[in-house]
Amino acid sequence: MSDTDHSTTPVIQVRDLEKVYTVHEKEPGLRGSLASFVRRRKTLVRAVDRISFEIDAGQMVGFLGPNGAGKTTALKMLAGLLHPTDGFVRVGGHIPKERRTAFLKNITLVMGQKQQLLWDLPALDSFLVNQAIYEIPNDEYRATMREFSEILELEGILKKQVRKLSLGERMKCELAAALLHRPRVLFLDEPTIGLDVNMQVRIREFIAEYNRRFNATVILTSHYMADVTALCKRIIVIDKGHIVFDGDLSALVEEAAPGKTVRLELSENVPDERLRFYGKLISREGLFADVLVPRNETSRLAARMLAELPVADVTIEDPPIEGVIGTLFSGTNKQPVDAVPVGAEQAAR
């Protein structure tokens, strides 16, 4: 990507990255308006608080976190849209906020339903604009369009006015427009938001294929856990501006949910007390029961249940990833590594 880029250097390097916003606050109603007219109250919000990580070429990383956690702010700093308040960030050897041509030609940021397509014209016109702006040679443009059309099934929609396209069709065109210049670093912020399940799967497959073909580095945020589990082995969890987890998805499950669920189908009724003997009874409906057992004792306890209880069927499962993440965010399992209170100050303007 650049002179400084070589195989051993991570494509994305982030150290102590910080972003503090100034937010104006106002009480509701006329009184609040009058008070704000004379004296505006400002609050400093630390959206990203000294996060650090590195990502190697070709890696696909999932950014997870609740709304307002700071993941989109972090992505925008990586893409050069936002200037960091402090810290170090390099993407492909470039400092994003400088927005150099070589940097911009090698990245893309797809932002859910925010569109770059010209609303009143066919998507093809927007593609032509991008071809010209990114100086894509005709042969390469045609080849890429052929490929994208095939994978994303764009045939038949490229000549329709963008405003007449369905959400799914528009999203496919947005994705194609964003990747037309074959960037090596992809920042995907909720790329499947609002799409139906089939379209989500199609987009996911496309991203996976793109990653494989071009060895692209991908950071993905999504509220759909299926996007993340299907695409990313590595997960970075951000909460309140801090990284609270960075590692394998499987490790996240192990760390955040130290138990497994033993799902029992009993052949005859058993009192709840007997089931609680083996672990935490998390649900019970007639002959069906879910018992949460410590991860490291799963085999032993499952074997005992099979031997000691009238079991017709048994399955052992990891808790659903949504639940794991929910536990993580609710703070019942883990606190931020070095929690720093959100800075706030008041000032008159």
Added chain:
Amino acid sequence: MRARLNKTWVLFSVWFAHMSAYRAEVVIWMLSGAIPLIMMAVWIGKARAAGGQTGGFNEQRFAAYFLAAWITQQLIVAWVAWELDYQIRQGHLSPKLLRPLDPMWEFFAGHYSERLVRLPFMLLIVFAGLLIVPGTRLTPDIWHVLLYTLSVTLAFFTRFLIAYCIGILAFWFDQATAIDDFYFVAAAFLTGAFAPLEFYPPALRAFIEWTPFPYLVYYPVRVLTGEAPGPEIVRVLAIQLLWAAGFYALRSALWQRGLARYGAVGA
């Protein structure tokens, strides 16, 4: 160079297609900028009441002045302050910032190609104006039209860049378009759209000469109508170039500082 030409051509042709989709709205916008045409009727009425002329202007001279002023106003229209203000506040600027092209050039292409959509309707209205006041001569020859094209292009650059600078202020203020509203009021009086500057008090006129306003309408009009002698045309073009360059420099400085404040909200 070839890539740059291709970029220019594609941007203009795509934005022309985009603007053509709004051709009905363009005509309405044109009619909303009718102040010079209204003032033409007022001043012609005044000349008639004064026995044929006032302040050295007869009916035909007024008609030529205000028709040229109207054409000029149409050709320098810029709405980029509103567009930029909206895009900065709503975060819609983000997709443009991700591309290796200063977003200004896309806005510029939109404005410039819109002139082509405007042109046929403009010619119709000017033709009607010339019929209404017989004997009116808009321009002496094709050379003045060519010099006017250069002058009005520089006037457009200046107006576009002023509007761009105002729009950039949205990085600092909640509603930068309020400043553009103020510009409209100032421009109506100071560009010469209400009256030729010959009718202004000398002190006010001397002040106006130090602002970019007369170089947006009044002087290009003098170039088109053949009222400006050769040395004045050279002076006007040179000063227009300086104003355009000055606002370009200001725009670049504001843009760099503004980007550091961009919140990219919602996007």
